[in-house]
Amino acid sequence: MSDWFEDGLRFSCTQCGNCCTGLPGAVWFTQEEGMAMAKKLGITIDHFYKRFARKIGTRWSLTENVIAGKYDCVFLDRETEKPSCKLYGARPSQCRTWPFWPENLRSEASWLRAKHKTPCLGMDTGRLIPASEIHLTLNSKRI
Ligand code: SF4
Numbered sequence: 001m002s003d004w005f006e007d008g009l010r011f012s013c014t015q016c017g018n019c020c021t022g023l024p025g026a027v028w029f030t031q032e033e034g035m036a037m038a039k040k041l042g043i044t045i046d047h048f049y050k051r052f053a054r055k056i057g058t059r060w061s062l063t064e065n066v067i068a069g070k071y072d073c074v075f076l077d078r079e080t081e082k083p084s085c086k087l088y089g090a091r092p093s094q095c096r097t098w099p100f101w102p103e104n105l106r107s108e109a110s111w112l113r114a115k116h117k118t119p120c121l122g123m124d125t126g127r128l129i130p131a132s133e134i135h136l137t138l139n140s141k142r143i
Pocket of ligand 1: 012013015017098120122
């Protein structure tokens, strides 16, 4: 069976920052990703977990800052001209692979729902990403 997105999907991030804020959520990361983030921050892994992480069930998520009723990822930087990630080079795969998540790619309706709910201003605009690249991104999501 062919993918509904076999002709590719358009996506170019506009740096609106909407995927890093909104309703309460989780930014899952693996132990390896936690170590990479701690290293980027120049702190110990223990310090990183104490200060920036919380356990939900059996998994770890980054914490959030509530700003004007919105739940910002703890590493969302609003001091820059456009919202940016303080850990961009070491961000977890959940962030690297957005919006090509299994739940968003289930159907065109799921894709549109994610686009409008976030709202992600980069979905369906900009570069045409071929289906092969979408699959690579999808498969690189760690958690
Ligand atoms: S919501 Fe979309 S356009 Fe906005 S920062 Fe996130 S990926 Fe980029």
